[in-house]
Amino acid sequence: MLHANQALPSFIEYLQIEKNCSHYTIESYQRDIEEFVLFMTEQGMKSIDSVEYFDARLFLTKLYERNLSKRTVARKTSCLRSFYKFLMREGLVKENPFSLVSLPKKDQKLPRFLYEEELNQLFSSLELESPMGLRDAALLELLYATGIRVSEGCDIKLQDLDFSLGTVLVHGKGKKDRYMPLGQYAKDALASYIQDGRATVMTSQAKSHPFLLINFRGDPLTPRGVRYILTAIIKKAANNIELHPHMLRHSFATHLLNNGADLRTVQELLGHSKISSTQIYTHVTKEQLRKVYNASHPRA
Missing domain, CATH: 1.10.443.10 (Intergrase catalytic core)
Incomplete structure (x- = not known):
């Protein structure tokens, strides 16, 4: 049984070394994963390999209930999809519960500029x-x-x-x-x-x-x-x-x-x-x- 917090340091190292992510991006990913860990605790899930597609859908539902923007929900979903993709690569989980979760379409705002x-x-x-x-x-x-x-x-x-x-x-x-x-x-x-x-x-x-x-x-x-x-x-x-x-x-x-x-x-x-x-x-x-x-x- 593998807890998410045990795999998080390896994922952070992967983001730093292999993906060359910025410090801001890494902090954002870490917060999103920690938020999902809290959700797992509330749902009584102790192991990251016990999470299924319906659990991922429930997590998205909880995000929408907080009236978060589509952009924020999409970012958190993408983060967890990347996290589980990494875990699969490392042989720590067999499936990615977020792979079939569709990302919400972002509200496209035109960038504001000066004349x-x-x-x-x-x-x-x-x-x-x-x-x-x-x-x-x-x-x-x-x-x-x-x-x-x-x-x-x-x-x-x-x-x-x-x-x-x-x-x-x-x-x-x-x-x-x-x-x-x-x-x-x-x-x-x-x-x-x-x-x-x-x-x-x-x-x-x-x-x-x-x-x-x-x-x-x-x-x-x-x-x-x-x-x-x-x-x-x-x-x-x-x-x-x-x-x-x-x-x-x-x-x-x-x-x-x-x-x-x-x-x-x-x-x-x-x-x-x-x-x-x-x-x-x-x-x-x-x-x-x-x-x-x-x-x-x-x-x-």
């Missing part, structure tokens, strides 16, 4: 006289120029930048690195920040580390810090724009497609492993075309 006029409004509101103002400009230009995730931006080191080639080395999800091109606006903003902003703060605070983005104390900037900075920029620029960090990534992809970039190129730039993850942006561009048509055509 070019709104972005120009943000850029023009920046104050470039202070070290932190230069940092804010570099941050905004970097996120929009590359479409990188905020966590990827916080991981960038000075040596990852190549101004002669106009590229930045990005360390993506699953330990997948990619080189991203930098436009002239981003290169100029980053150069000014590094020379006149970052260097000033690092000297005054007597700090020394290789991370590109820093806070006013000279410490590496965190994703939470980025959210705080973007909120402050919005308050200065216009109160009618709601901005979260991922909207700059959405704007990057949407504007590329709107201006003729092909889907495969955008997939590579975003660091998506599957093109299906990128295809959602085609829905955005189609929606934009529909809106323009309805607003412009005399007989729309």
Whole structure:
């Protein structure tokens, strides 16, 4: 008889070493499995190989009774399906009770993005006289120029930048690195920040580390810090724009497609492993075309 908690460490090790999952993903998987273990305890099931298809269905029913979103239920189901697939590979169970459980269709929400006029409004509101103002400009230009995730931006080191080639080395999800091109606006903003902003703060605070983005104390900037900075920029620029960090990534992809970039190129730039993850942006561009048509055509 094998308890789930006995198999969990091996599964976590598999996610870390073989699947190269991020720390966030591993924590999420662990919470989902621990939640299922609690369900097993409540149902009087002591061994993971005693779980059957109907038990898996009952677990999903319990999730729906808590009014969880389809996306959350799908994630938990997928996690347990992967867990049992691993257990079967290791010869610890004979069947995967979640293999026949259908995943609920996720509510597809179109990614929200900023129009070019709104972005120009943000850029023009920046104050470039202070070290932190230069940092804010570099941050905004970097996120929009590359479409990188905020966590990827916080991981960038000075040596990852190549101004002669106009590229930045990005360390993506699953330990997948990619080189991203930098436009002239981003290169100029980053150069000014590094020379006149970052260097000033690092000297005054007597700090020394290789991370590109820093806070006013000279410490590496965190994703939470980025959210705080973007909120402050919005308050200065216009109160009618709601901005979260991922909207700059959405704007990057949407504007590329709107201006003729092909889907495969955008997939590579975003660091998506599957093109299906990128295809959602085609829905955005189609929606934009529909809106323009309805607003412009005399007989729309």
